[in-house]
Amino acid sequence: MSQNFKNWPILTGLVLATVPIVLMYSYLVLDTVTDTKPGSIFPNSFTLEHWRFLYEDIEGKANIWQVTLNTLVFASSVMLLVLSVSSTAGYALSRLNIPFRREFLAGVLILHAFPSITLIIAIFLILQLIGLYNTLIGVIIVMTSLQLPLGIWIMKGFYDSVPWEIEMAGLQDGASRFTVWYRLVLPQVRPGIIALGVFSFLSGWGEYILPTVLAPANNVQVLSGYLASLIADDRNFEFNLFKSVGLFYATPVVIMYLFFQDKLMNIYGGGTKG
Amino acid sequence: MEIILEDFTKRFGDVTVIEKMNLKIREGEMLALLGPSGCGKSTTLFTICGIHRVDGGRVLFGEKDVSRVAAQQRNVGVVFQSYALYPHMSVFENIAFPLTVRKENKNTIREKVAEIAELVHIGELLERRPEQLSGGQQQRVALARALVRKPGILLLDEPLANLDAKLRLEMRSEIRRIQLETRISAVLVTHDQVEAMSMSDRIAIMKEGEILQVASPTEMYQQPVNDFVAGFLGNPPIAFLNALVQDGKIDVLNGKIQFDFPRNAKPSNSTKIRLGIRPEHYQPNNPIQIPGTISFVETQGRENLYDVKLEDGSILRSIQSSAFGTIEKNSQVSWGVQPDQLLIFDQAGNSI
Amino acid sequence: MSLSAKLGYVFIAPALVLVAVFFLTPVVLTGIFSFTNMSTATGITGGAYQITPSLLRDLSGNGFEKKTLDTIGTESYQVSQATLQVAREAGSHLDLLSELEADHLGSNFKNRREFERFLKKLQNRPRSTRELKSTSPHFKKSLINERFETEIDLRNSLVEMQANLSEEQLNTLIQAAYTGWIWTTDNFHKMVILPETKQILFNTIIYVTFTLLLFNVGFALVLAIATFYLPKGQAGVFRALWLLPRISPSVLYVVLWKWLTWDTGFLNAILNPLGVAQRNWMLDTTLNAWFFVVLINGFIGASMGMILFSSAITAIPKPLLYASEVDGANRWQQIRFIILPQLKWPILFVTVYQCLSLLTSFEQILLSTDGGPGSSTEVWALAAYHSALDNYWGNLQYGYGAALALVLVIIGVIMSFIFLRFFRFQELVRQPRIEQ
Structure with a gap:
């Protein structure tokens, strides 16, 4: 901002601190198409060998496209739900006269900060009991439920900022509360819907613990589990393969992130507006 | 349509904001609900349109009791202070919205929208979005949307508050013109007495949830029921002077000035009263002279406004044409009043 | 009921159901499970009653006479409707079975040899010895390893054995024979006395303190303030780079760190030529392991603080900053006296929020060191995960894991309530303005 101070000391410090990130992510891309001699820093040959997992199954592992499809189904279902x-x-809590509204809201507020991962053991047992263990549906519902308090909280915040007069005008124009919500209010909270949608898609896409614990079977495996099992398998320890799978896995995330960066900042800042 | 509020009571939680209010809006008239902020005028408006529920009494539209009827079924057109245009819809879609939710035929909708757009002079703006419109244009769209389905009554909530001064003048007459053309009953909520006086047939003036007086603008200006009404109407505002009734005469400034009580019903001896003197009634050529020193001069161009400090410290105001020159501050003047133009209030503030 | 309340119920019902079943119920169940000895061995739905040889061995040192136990352990061969039925289903010789049913129902034989000798004498005896040997086991009667669905069944069978058990011994035996889970407070007892508990508690404190202070708050502040002083474009690049760890899938993110620190990884490739011995930097010593655990988590955690602090700094009125510069403040003074005071609440907020999420997070540690080397980076949440969901021995201790998790759940509940204080709740629950 101000011209009264020099920038270069800050810039130098920040660059140094950021070196690990830059290194790791540039080698992530570089190593997927090159080979490096052991003990050397720089790659010495170009190859597409590390991408072979796309067209041939790795021994003992599920088919990558099946896994990708599972991940896509998982992440998009979580997002939609x-x-x-x-x-x-969120609309009900923000705008409608429901009994116990106060209590619901306090509940949402408390739960949105609650570390849901501590519940994984109980959830694991519940899914076993109700027979949804090892199914994609089970993980989807669990993941959705755990994200709900944050989601409701965020949506309520966006609804709160829609002027009441818009709704009042809608009622006077003869629309029902539902029509008012659907045709007048919902379009006003589009930024919130996009932000929350991208956020839950990315959370679902990147989630590791829930699918691993609740649906470990090969036929419902998602990319996080696929990559983790690849690394855990001692038979083919090959970082460049891991990175290729990783890059394949992370590309959609990075693209979405670049597109929606501004909208996401709010949620990654804890879901509080400011 | 005639609107009647009968013993209307409204509470928010434990606080009663309006108790047993009665008000009648005549067929085809524009009634202004005038009062300072927080007096309950917007609450009254929101109750008529059905956004607030009544906690006591009834709301009648014509013969029909609509106290329990939902806002959607009341057929009331409302123009909100912020206009509340739907930002994601074009002007056409905005105006057509009340008709679309009634599932009217597409061609009918197009005709009706065109007709109303013609009336409010926005025929060429139909494709625009609300954010591309000026404040005055948004106001016109809001009016069109409220009127397009031929409501029984039109409610205007501070319709001019968000406009700059010039547009305010223009829209004042426009709203009045449209109301007169459609002959619709209308309620105008405002805290601005000029707006109320210039736009409405009758004014209902409110204070702390109560209606003090309902009258035509002229009548209310000339015969206010109490000092609050007298003070609220008129700009520059009225000035008050303490006085005493003595032997059928009015004593001002400890008896230095005396004149006959100008009304027939005289209060008893030694009654303390307050005289209301409007600036236009404190003038050089009037018979009963009250001398003082000019303590403040405000030049307004066509007119000058003077504050005159009397010897007991009270202040009278006078407004005079600037054509005859400006009198300096600290000059001694002896301007006067005419007894029959005075407003007289008792200690409680009620008009005598 | 008002119109909007009806719509409100419909609107809120799905959220309510999902949250109740998969969020609130688990909270309660974590509490309930922690008072059981549930494990892979006991299963999670009830159990059965089964006397195993090892159970009898355990009991022999427990005041049970050897003779009694031997009686319980004996097996016999019996011709009864039940055993005939078993044999028939297994496809044994039908003529033989008919003969047994007709003439020898109720016969009892002490052991297999005796029973087979008897079978050989029968009219319809099987042709081959092999067939005979395959038939005889169907008639075996023994308590050992037999599943009894209810307590009564086992009790009746034990009484039938006439093993001379006292009522007390009978109860002890039945209780010991139960294979399902039971209510117990052992988990908490175990938690208090096990030395590992102290270790993981210590680890957790180290992990949370260092990551929180150095990165989630400390470095986040540095990032926010530093990027504030940079031109917009540069600031944007740094913020975007520092958000990368946060948005990357955690499995991939940890792979990158592994690549950096592995035996043949990048660090070694740089340091080896300088004469530093090749090693796995992440796992060779406890200190190194901690160093990387804190870095891995800190790089992710710094972004939330960075975002919150940045927006708080941007909210400072510009004239205030210009004024301070005109007044001759240097950069440090400007930060100290203008910027930091504005960040009081955001810092407190981030500290509480991140403290809670660090306490309960274990994903990155699980993927990087998995608590190693040894259990030197095993934190509380990871210990709960390991004991209940993933360990080397395969016998998953659901009950004990739940008890460990319960501690975190309780901390979570308490801190979430503290959280309420950060919001102007009264403002959030203002009455809806449309009353219908």
Whole structure:
């Protein structure tokens, strides 16, 4: 900002601190198409060998496309469920006269900070009991439920900022509360819906613990579990392969991140507006 | 349509904001609800349109009791202070919205929108989005949207508050013109007495949840029921002077000035009263002279406004044409009043 | 009921159901499970009653006479409707079975040899010895390893054995024979006395303190303030780079760190030529392991503080900053007296929030050191995960894991309530303005 101070000391410090990140992520890309001699820093030959997992199954591992499809189904279902449930519940808490509204809201506020990962043991047992263990549906529902308090909280915040007059005008124009919500209010909270949608998609896409614990079977494996099992397998320890799978895995995330960076900042800042 | 509020009571939690209010809006008239902020005028408006529920009494539209009827079924057109245009819809879609939710035929909708757009002079703006419109244009769209489905009554909530001074003048007459053309009953909520006086047939003035007086603007200006009404109407505002009734006469400034009580019903001896003197009634050529020193001069161009400090410390105001020159501050003047133009209030503030 | 309340119920019902079943119930169940000895061995739905040879061995040192135990342990061969049925289903010789049913129902034989000798004498005896040997086991009757669904069944069978058990011994035996889970407070007892508990508690404190102070708050502040002083474009690049760890899938992110620190990894490739011995930097010593655990988590955690602090700094009125510069403040003074005071609440907020999430997070540690070397980076949450969901021995201790998790859940509940203080709750629950 101000011209009264020099920038270069800050810049130097920041660059030094950021070196590990830059190194790791540039080698992530570089190593997927090159080979490096052991003990050397720089790659010495170009190869596409590390991408072979795309067209041939790795021994003992599921098919990458099946796994990718699972991940896609998982992440998009979580996104759709979180969106539809939070956008209705958030509206009810923000605008409708429901009994116990106060209590619901306090509950959402408390749960949105609650570390849900501590519940994984109980959830594991619940899924076993109700027979949803080792199914994609089970993990989807669990993941959705755990994201809901944050989602509702965020949507409520966006609804709160929609002017009341818009809704009042809608009522006077003869629309029902539902029509008012659907045709007048929902379009006003589009930024919130996009932000929450991208956020829950990315959370689902990157989630490791829930699918690993709740649906470990090969046929419902997602990319996080696939990559982890690849690394855990001592038979083919090959970093460049891991990185290729990793890059394949992370590319959609990075693209979405670049597109929606501004909208995501709010949520990555803890879901509080400011 | 005639609107009647009968013993209307409204509470928010434990606080009663309006108790047993009665008000009648006549067919085809524009009634202004005037009062300072927090007096309950917006609450009254929101109750008529059905956004607030009544906690006591009834709301009648014509013969029909609508106290329990939902806002959607009341057929009331409302123009909100912020206009509340739907930001994601074009002007056409905004105006058509009340008709679309009634599932009217597409062609009918197009005709009706065109017709109303013609009336409010926005025919060429139909494709625009609200954010591309000026404040005055947004106001016109809001009016069109409220009127397009031929409501029984039109409610205007501080419609001019968000406009700059010039547009305010323009829209004042425009709203009045449209109301007169459609002959619709209308309620105008405002805290601005000029707006109320210039736009409405009658004014209902409110204070702390109570209606003090309902009258035509002229009547209310000339015969306010109490000092609050007298003070609220008129700009520059009225000045008050303490006085005493003595032997059928009015004593001002400890008896230095005396004149006959100008009304027939005289209060008893030694009654303390307050005289209300409007600036236009404290003038050089009036018979009963009250001398003082000019303590403040405000030049307004066509007119000058003077504050005159009397010897007991009270202040009278006078407004005079600037055509005859400006009198300096600290000059001694002896301007006067005419007894029959005075407003007289008792100690409680009620008009005598 | 008002119109909006009806719509409200419909709107909130799905959220309510999901949160109740998969969020609130687990909270309660964590508490319940922690008072059981549930494990892979006991299963999670009830159990059965089964007397195993090892159980009898255990009991022999426990006041049970050897003779009694031997009686319980004996096996016999019996011709009964039940055993005939078993044999029939297994496809044994039908004529033989008919003969047994007709003439020898109720016969009892002490052991297999005796029973087979008897079978050989029968009219419809099997042709081959092999067939005979395959038939005889169907008639075996023994308590050992037999599953009894209810307590009564086992009790009746034991009484039938006439093993001379006292009522007390009978109860002890039945209780010991139960294979399902039971209520117990042992988990908490165990938690208090096990030396490992102290270790993981210590580890957790180290982990949370260092990551929180150095990165989630400390470095986040540095990032926010530093990027504030940089031109917009540069600031944007740094913020984007520092968000990368946060948005990357954790498995991939940890792979990158492994690549950096592995035996043949990048660090070694740089340091080896300088004469530093090749090693796995992440796992060779406890100190190194901690160093990288803190870095791995800190690089992720710094971004939330960075975002929050940045927006708080941007909210400082510009004239205030210009004024301080005109007044001759140097950069440090500007930070100290203008910027930091504005960040009081955001810092407190981030500290509480991140403290809670660090306390309960274990994903990155699981993926990087997995608590190693030894258990020197095993934190509380990871210990709960390991004992209940993933360990080397395969016998998953659900009950004990739940008890460990319960401690975190309780801390979580308490701190979440503290959280409420950060929001102006009264403002958030203002009455809806449309009353219908």
